Amino acid sequence: MDQQVKIDTLTLADLRPEQQGEIVKIETEDGVFKRRMQSLGVVSGTAVTLDRSAPLGDPRIYSLMGYSLGLRNAEARQIRIRLK
Amino acid sequence: MKSPVTVALVGNPNAGSTSLFNALTGAQSAIANYQRVTTSLNVREITHGGVPLRIVDVPGIFSTSSQSPEEKVGCDYIHGEEPDIIVNVLDAGHLDRSLFLTTQLIETGLPRITVLNMMDEVRRAGIRIDTALLASALGSPVVETCALKKEGIGALLDAVAAMASTTPAAAPLRLHYDSHLEAAIERVQQHLSKLHPQELSPVRSRWLAIKMLEGDDEVLRHESNHVELVEEIKGEQSALAHEHDEDTASLLASARFAFSNGLLREVRQQEGDPTAGFKLTRILDDFFLNRTLGLPLLLGILWVMFEATFSLGAIPTDWIKAGVQLATDLVDKTLPEGMFHDLVVNGVMAGVGGTIVFLPNIVILFFFMAILSGTGYLARASFLMDRVMHHFGLHGTTLIPMVAGFGCNVPAVMATRVITNKRARLIAMLIAPFMNCSARLPVFILFAGAFFADIAGTVVFAMYMLSLVAAMVSAVLLNRIIPGSGGDAFVMELPPYRLPTLHSVLHHMWDSAQGFVAKVTGVILVGSIVIWFLQEFPRDITYSQDFETVIAEQTALPDSPEKETALKTLKSAQAQEKLEKSYLGRSAIAVTPLFQPLGFSWRDSAAIMTGFVAKEVVVATYAVIYAQEKGSDQLTETLRGAMPPATAIAFMIFTLLYAPCLSTIAIIGKEAQSWRWAGFSVAYSLTFAWLLALAASRIGGTFL
Numbered sequence: 001m002d003q004q005v006k007i008d009t010l011t012l013a014d015l016r017p018e019q020q021g022e023i024v025k026i027e028t029e030d031g032v033f034k035r036r037m038q039s040l041g042v043v044s045g046t047a048v049t050l051d052r053s054a055p056l057g058d059p060r061i062y063s064l065m066g067y068s069l070g071l072r073n074a075e076a077r078q079i080r081i082r083l084k
Numbered sequence: 085m086k087s088p089v090t091v092a093l094v095g096n097p098n099a100g101s102t103s104l105f106n107a108l109t110g111a112q113s114a115i116a117n118y119q120r121v122t123t124s125l126n127v128r129e130i131t132h133g134g135v136p137l138r139i140v141d142v143p144g145i146f147s148t149s150s151q152s153p154e155e156k157v158g159c160d161y162i163h164g165e166e167p168d169i170i171v172n173v174l175d176a177g178h179l180d181r182s183l184f185l186t187t188q189l190i191e192t193g194l195p196r197i198t199v200l201n202m203m204d205e206v207r208r209a210g211i212r213i214d215t216a217l218l219a220s221a222l223g224s225p226v227v228e229t230c231a232l233k234k235e236g237i238g239a240l241l242d243a244v245a246a247m248a249s250t251t252p253a254a255a256p257l258r259l260h261y262d263s264h265l266e267a268a269i270e271r272v273q274q275h276l277s278k279l280h281p282q283e284l285s286p287v288r289s290r291w292l293a294i295k296m297l298e299g300d301d302e303v304l305r306h307e308s309n310h311v312e313l314v315e316e317i318k319g320e321q322s323a324l325a326h327e328h329d330e331d332t333a334s335l336l337a338s339a340r341f342a343f344s345n346g347l348l349r350e351v352r353q354q355e356g357d358p359t360a361g362f363k364l365t366r367i368l369d370d371f372f373l374n375r376t377l378g379l380p381l382l383l384g385i386l387w388v389m390f391e392a393t394f395s396l397g398a399i400p401t402d403w404i405k406a407g408v409q410l411a412t413d414l415v416d417k418t419l420p421e422g423m424f425h426d427l428v429v430n431g432v433m434a435g436v437g438g439t440i441v442f443l444p445n446i447v448i449l450f451f452f453m454a455i456l457s458g459t460g461y462l463a464r465a466s467f468l469m470d471r472v473m474h475h476f477g478l479h480g481t482t483l484i485p486m487v488a489g490f491g492c493n494v495p496a497v498m499a500t501r502v503i504t505n506k507r508a509r510l511i512a513m514l515i516a517p518f519m520n521c522s523a524r525l526p527v528f529i530l531f532a533g534a535f536f537a538d539i540a541g542t543v544v545f546a547m548y549m550l551s552l553v554a555a556m557v558s559a560v561l562l563n564r565i566i567p568g569s570g571g572d573a574f575v576m577e578l579p580p581y582r583l584p585t586l587h588s589v590l591h592h593m594w595d596s597a598q599g600f601v602a603k604v605t606g607v608i609l610v611g612s613i614v615i616w617f618l619q620e621f622p623r624d625i626t627y628s629q630d631f632e633t634v635i636a637e638q639t640a641l642p643d644s645p646e647k648e649t650a651l652k653t654l655k656s657a658q659a660q661e662k663l664e665k666s667y668l669g670r671s672a673i674a675v676t677p678l679f680q681p682l683g684f685s686w687r688d689s690a691a692i693m694t695g696f697v698a699k700e701v702v703v704a705t706y707a708v709i710y711a712q713e714k715g716s717d718q719l720t721e722t723l724r725g726a727m728p729p730a731t732a733i734a735f736m737i738f739t740l741l742y743a744p745c746l747s748t749i750a751i752i753g754k755e756a757q758s759w760r761w762a763g764f765s766v767a768y769s770l771t772f773a774w775l776l777a778l779a780a781s782r783i784g785g786t787f788l
Contacts (some may be wrong), residue, residue, distance in 0.1 A: 023760055025330065031299060033573055038337035039147030040575070043183045044330070045338070055375050056471040059574050060482070065180035068578040070467050072474075075573045 435612025
């Protein structure tokens with residue numbers, strides 16, 4: 001049960017450099033942001049890894065669909081993932 | 085089809101649509117290696133194979149339904165204008181992401197051509213794409229191009245011309261969704277056909293139905309008077325959400341990506357190491373985006389850029405100076421004495437010649453800017469700076485308009501269109517004029533060279549850094565003043581590093597050189613003439629003493645060193661008084677009390693006033709005033725004797741920050757759609773400049 005809760009609350013911001021993640025869903029009320037992320041390939045099932053972080057740990061660069069996407073942690077926290 | 089045939093180039097940001105546009109039409113629109121360089125439609129007409137074509141470069145979009153303000157121009161164009169042919173430009177190295185837009189374009193039902201751009205990068209990475217299979221799967225011809233190298237352009241034009249002379253297929257390709265979605269689409273479609281009988285083709289009604297289910301506010305607003313329809317959409321959406329535990333937009337997006345993933349598995353083959361292609365980017369990023377080295381490197385790169393702008397520029401500047409001197413001497417000797425002689429030598433030659441010498445500095449600056457933006461480093465810089473800028477209520481991507489501002493503030497204000505949030509964009513627009521544009525560069529090079537010759541490059545660099553700080557501080561203030569809240573999400577693609585083509589770098593430099601020469605022969609030339617007249621007239625001045633008589637008396641005396649000195653002093657006093665009582669002198673003296681606390685003389689005030697038109701005029705004004713007064717063309721020497729170093733710093737700071745030039749004020753009014761904000765910008769920057777210059781002259785006065 002504990003395990004289940006932990007997996008459910010994992011977000012893109014929690015992804016570590018050596019881990020392989022998979023997008024679950026975008027959790028936001030902001031429709032524009034959601035559609036924007038979807039058009040960039042952030043949809044359920046997309047594989048994602050953490051590439052590197054900016055000097056102060058924020059924003060970070062993620063690798064998905066063969067390209068590099070820079071995102072702030074505040075936004076990354078709205079994207080739920082599961083580990084592969 | 086109609087004539088001319090409208091061909092829209094549509095692709096993701098940074099997919100190379102504008103490069104392709106340039107290659108197709110021979111245009112020279114600005115390109116760079118970061119997103120959203122193009123913010124408005126570019127249109128050019130050409131003819132190929134006897135077919136007149138109207139080529140439209142549409143600003144990049146990731147989706148036709150994202151409704152982000154920065155994608156509005158592109159989306160509105162596709163929805164509203166309905167081009168005859170869509171040329172869908174894809175970055176062939178990033179197909180996984182870019183086919184999403186293609187699936188949406190398929191649903192518009194418009195005739196399409198698919199372009200795989202940047203094929204050279206893909207081939208180098210050992211990737212093979214089966215274009216014949218891709219063409220049949222996408223229901224459109226596929227053309228491989230490399231727009232920067234002008235490869236595949238002929239084939240693309242042939243394909244466009246061929247498509248223009250055939251009737252489009254009656255039943256174009258259609259994407260299939262799962263049964264629940266299809267059923268919902270079908271029901272909405274039927275409802276739409278009932279509401280708009282005979283008006284909608286099946287393709288169009290399906291497209292509208294999908295858009296509405298996706299939650300496209302624009303389309304929904306259009307149909308908002310049909311309450312039933314809107315209710316039905318909401319019902320379908322909640323039913324789908326219930327069944328799939330996902331909202332409709334996500335379901336559709338997933339289905340689109342599922343289609344493109346499946347397609348790519350069939351048409352794309354990787355030979356060799358898949359990471360080989362972008363290995364260099366990785367290695368370079370380990371260095372440039374290093375967590376400890378990244379920011380110091382950014383500063384270092386900027387320092388090198390400004391140091392080189394100053395010191396490398398000095399060499400050709402000396403040649404131009406010599407040339408100007410030669411020309412001035414020649415004109416001086418050939419023209420007969422008189423007013424016209426004075427106008428040409430002391431007005432035109434001094435003003436224009438005094439400004440044109442900065443041409444090499446400007447060109448070198450633009451060389452570096454072309455390198456920064458063309459390689460993809462600028463996108464990295466905004467990534468590195470986002471956190472810092474976030475503290476100031478700014479957004480990392482604001483750095484792009486800011487750096488563009490180093491060239492000229494006008495495109496910088498326009499470049500704020502990359503910022504999604506309206507309020508954030510307004511703030512970016514108001515701080516953009518603080519960016520040290522190349523028009524101010526001559527002032528700093530002149531002053532830094534005159535007062536701080538040993539560390540001139542660093543002084544110039546410091547002025548640029550100060551302009552950044554002034555912008556940041558202003559952002560904090562404006563964030564408090566301007567009502568509302570909320571910033572943007574930082575969402576930015578980091579493009580692979582690319583080598584800018586020699587052609588595009590040279591073009592950038594050539595363009596800046598042309599622009600500068602046009603300014604010198606335009607506004608500077610006219611400005612110099614106007615300033616000369618203003619400082620020459622009126623001629624019937626009542627002097628404080630009868631100079632003519634006193635000079636005549638002195639001249640009559642027997643020759644002696646004392647006589648020479650006395651004569652010199654008298655003449656200079658006369659010239660000084662003449663200038664002070666001229667129109668220029670009188671109006672400058674009228675405003676000088678304002679600048680007295682900063683230590684500025686009336687000459688400095690005159691330069692500041694004329695600088696409102698364009699900041700290069702500041703240098704021209706000094707050149708004209710001093711050419712008149714001292715009869716010397718060594719502007720640097722004269723300037724050094726005219727004020728203490730602390731005042732020079734205050735003057736540089738004031739010039740850096742005070743009200744932007746007329747063109748920038750105009751563009752702020754236009755882009756903010758409010759003249760109040762343009763007026764605010766002037767008032768705010770004047771106050772800010774005054775206070776900072778005062779501080780500098782006080783602090784500088786105690787140290788220097």
